[in-house]
Amino acid sequence: xxxxxxxxxxxxxxxxxxxxxxxxxxxxxxxxxxxxxxxxxxxxxxxxxxxxxxxxxxxxxxxxxxxxxxxxxxxxxxxxxxxxxxxxxxxxxxxxxxxxxxxxxxxxxxxxxxxxxxxxxxxxxxxxxxxxxxxxxxxxxxxxxxxxxxxxxxxxxxxxxxxxxxxxxxxxxxxxxxxxxxxxxxxxxxxxxxxxxxxxxxxxxxxxxxxxxxxxxxxxxxxxxxxxxxxxxxxxx
Amino acid sequence: xxxxxxxxxxxxxxxxxxxxxxxxxxxxxxxxxxxxxxxxxxxxxxxxxxxxxxxxxxxxxxxxxxxxxxxxxxxxxxxxxxxxxxxxxxxxxxxxxxxxxxxxxxxxxxxxxxxxxxxxxxxxxxxxxxxxxxxxxxxxxxxxxxxxxxxxxxxxxxxxxxxxxxxxxxxxxxxxxxxxxxxxxxxxxxxxxxxxxxxxxxxxxxxxxxxxxxxxxxxxxxxxxxxxxxxxxxxxxxxxxxxxxxxxxxxxxxxxxxxxxxxxxxxxxxxxxxxxxxxxxxxxxxxxxxxxxxxxxxxxxxxxxxxxxxxxxxxxxxxxxxxxxxxxxxxxxxxxxxxxxxxxxxxxxxxxxxxxxxxxxxxxxxxxxxxxxxxxxxxxxxxxxxxxxxxxxxxxxxxxx
Ligand SMILES: Nc1ncnc2c1ncn2[C@@H]1O[C@H](COP(=O)(O)OP(=O)(O)OP(=O)(O)O)[C@@H](O)[C@H]1O
Ligand SMILES: [Mg+2]
Numbered sequence: 001x002x003x004x005x006x007x008x009x010x011x012x013x014x015x016x017x018x019x020x021x022x023x024x025x026x027x028x029x030x031x032x033x034x035x036x037x038x039x040x041x042x043x044x045x046x047x048x049x050x051x052x053x054x055x056x057x058x059x060x061x062x063x064x065x066x067x068x069x070x071x072x073x074x075x076x077x078x079x080x081x082x083x084x085x086x087x088x089x090x091x092x093x094x095x096x097x098x099x100x101x102x103x104x105x106x107x108x109x110x111x112x113x114x115x116x117x118x119x120x121x122x123x124x125x126x127x128x129x130x131x132x133x134x135x136x137x138x139x140x141x142x143x144x145x146x147x148x149x150x151x152x153x154x155x156x157x158x159x160x161x162x163x164x165x166x167x168x169x170x171x172x173x174x175x176x177x178x179x180x181x182x183x184x185x186x187x188x189x190x191x192x193x194x195x196x197x198x199x200x201x202x203x204x205x206x207x208x209x210x211x212x213x214x215x216x217x218x219x220x221x222x223x224x225x226x227x228x229x230x231x232x233x234x235x236x237x
Numbered sequence: 238x239x240x241x242x243x244x245x246x247x248x249x250x251x252x253x254x255x256x257x258x259x260x261x262x263x264x265x266x267x268x269x270x271x272x273x274x275x276x277x278x279x280x281x282x283x284x285x286x287x288x289x290x291x292x293x294x295x296x297x298x299x300x301x302x303x304x305x306x307x308x309x310x311x312x313x314x315x316x317x318x319x320x321x322x323x324x325x326x327x328x329x330x331x332x333x334x335x336x337x338x339x340x341x342x343x344x345x346x347x348x349x350x351x352x353x354x355x356x357x358x359x360x361x362x363x364x365x366x367x368x369x370x371x372x373x374x375x376x377x378x379x380x381x382x383x384x385x386x387x388x389x390x391x392x393x394x395x396x397x398x399x400x401x402x403x404x405x406x407x408x409x410x411x412x413x414x415x416x417x418x419x420x421x422x423x424x425x426x427x428x429x430x431x432x433x434x435x436x437x438x439x440x441x442x443x444x445x446x447x448x449x450x451x452x453x454x455x456x457x458x459x460x461x462x463x464x465x466x467x468x469x470x471x472x473x474x475x476x477x478x479x480x481x482x483x484x485x486x487x488x489x490x491x492x493x494x495x496x497x498x499x500x501x502x503x504x505x506x507x508x509x510x511x512x513x514x515x516x517x518x519x520x521x522x523x524x525x526x527x528x529x530x531x532x533x534x535x536x537x538x539x540x541x542x543x544x545x546x547x548x549x550x551x552x553x554x555x556x557x558x559x560x561x562x563x564x565x566x567x568x569x570x571x572x573x574x575x576x577x578x579x580x581x582x583x584x585x586x587x588x589x590x591x592x593x594x595x596x597x598x599x600x601x602x603x604x605x606x607x608x609x610x611x612x613x614x615x616x617x618x619x620x621x622x623x624x625x626x627x628x629x630x631x632x633x634x635x636x637x638x
Pocket of ligand 1: 011013018019020038039040041042043044045046047200
């Protein structure tokens with residue numbers, strides 16, 4: 001569960017200060033698939049980074065899995081991300097010198113999982129996303145969609161409490177995007193995986209249980225995907 | 238910690254094996270060259286010093302040299318002194334020398350030189366000159382009218398091999414005229430020609446002690462120096478101390494003392510030269526490795542940011558690059574050592590020819606170890622700093638790059 005209270009994030013750039021978030025409060029329950037949407041510059045990434053412990057709020061409180069994250073030092077935040085959170089980024093960001101399976105189990109190695117165990121888990125998850133025949137391939141031997149699925153496997157191998165994704169489909173064509181979103185939906189349904197995903201494509205809404213829309217660093221709407229927007233999005237695609 | 242290091246090593250191995258081949262080979266080659274440079278130069282210099290040592294001991298002074306006190310011209314009562322010295326444990330044999338200035342004449346050539354009178358039976362036990370007769374034979378005790386002459390004085394058949402003025406290709410069996418400072422002028426039969434490879438020994442000329450006495454017309458019981466050969470496992474400074482116990486006023490020097498006196502300055506200069514070579518080599522190694530790792534890390538900034546976002550500790554990332562430089566350095570040292578060893582092997586078969594003999598490089602194990610350690614320390618620093626700089630970057634800043 002995620003609880004955020006009155007989050008603000010101010011970037012002090014010398015002459016100008018940018019208020020990226022202005023008092024955002026929200027609660028996300030376990031098993032929710034939440035989409036964070038809004039125009040460019042509305043603060044989506046900023047919010048995701050704060051919730052995912054990649055950045056610290058200027059003000060406000062975040063409680064993840066019952067822990068007030070302000071009490072964690074830098075090392076503990078790193079451990080927390082390693083053990084309890086998962087991330088998928090826009091550009092996959094696989095380690096180029098590692099094979100598909102090595103990319104997936106790298107963090108498991110650091111967590112101290114035994115070799116048999118992480119190899120089995122890796123195979124299982126890659127099998128599930130249909131890439132078990134690519135275990136020893138390098139990232140440049142895969143398509144963008146395949147790379148992003150490997151990145152999802154990397155984030156999921158640990159069964160994190162929360163999976164964060166910042167525009168994971170931004171670099172993909174619509175078919176690959178659907179693949180990725182279907183995969184998210186499947187993980188969300190079958191494993192009750194909490195997913196917080198940033199997107200600015202209206203048609204992604206049909207996958208979300210709940211859509212939070214930001215404008216100028218504030219939440220302007222929060223709830224199930226609005227019917228009228230959904231319809232428009234479906235027509236559009 | 239151990240687990241983290243294992244992960245760093247895992248990443249480092251993959252980084253090297255699956256990174257750019259060209260850059261790997263070039264970096265290893267440069268480190269190998271740096272290492273070769275650090276080892277080879279000193280090994281040649283050591284080779285030089287070794288040759289000088291060997292020649293001094295084998296052909297010149299033996300292990301210990303006794304020369305007259307500075308206020309005197311001769312070592313008096315030399316034969317009873319020899320007897321005493323020969324009884325010291327650790328002394329194999331002592332041999333007296335009487336050197337005197339002469340003019341040598343052969344077929345219209347004349348040359349100022351020094352003739353040394355020896356007791357051949359003693360001398361054989363002290364120097365190896367008797368083994369180095371290029372032509373004819375060595376002297377024998379009691380022989381008169383015979384002389385043996387070094388090839389740099391007699392002259393080579395091929396004049397280009399002569400390093401100074403000579404008598405013009407004098408051979409065994411030829412007559413040579415010797416004029417002493419006391420006015421005696423005498424024709425000798427050349428019994429043999431000496432060729433040792435040591436310029437000092439190859440300039441000399443030797444007659445027997447009996448011959449000297451006949452030239453002087455009296456017994457000669459004093460010498461210009463005494464040279465001593467010690468047991469291979471005796472310690473020269475100890476023998477030197479024993480000799481001083483006789484209460485003699487003469488100057489006693491071990492070959493180390495002589496070398497120190499003759500080459501001390503040169504050895505210091507060599508040491509200086511070595512240090513400069515090593516410092517320059519290390520700076521090259523540091524700069525190259527620093528640049529290699531800096532490029533690697535700067536190209537991977539985003540990558541590193543993402544790894545940190547995924548919960549990978551900064552130290553794992555830094556150690557990854559440190560391991561990479563250490564692996565590169567290890568490969569470089571292996572290649573470098575192989576190179577040095579092959580060059581040493583080749584130069585052992587085909588040594589450098591120098592006036593004072595053949596020089597083969599001598600690789601000191603201590604140099605090998607010291608330079609290896611220095612190179613590892615240098616590469617550790619060269620890897621750590623750029624890796625630390627990039628790994629310390631804020632996650633989001635790194636990811637946005
Ligand atoms: N490091 C930063 N320094 C200064 N300003 C920043 C920084 N990061 C974000 N901002 C500003 O904060 C605001 C919100 O940025 P954010 O990246 O959260 O937007 P976003 O909704 O994710 O936009 P997009 O859809 O383009 O990704 C923007 O005005 C942005 O310029
Ligand atoms: Mg964004």
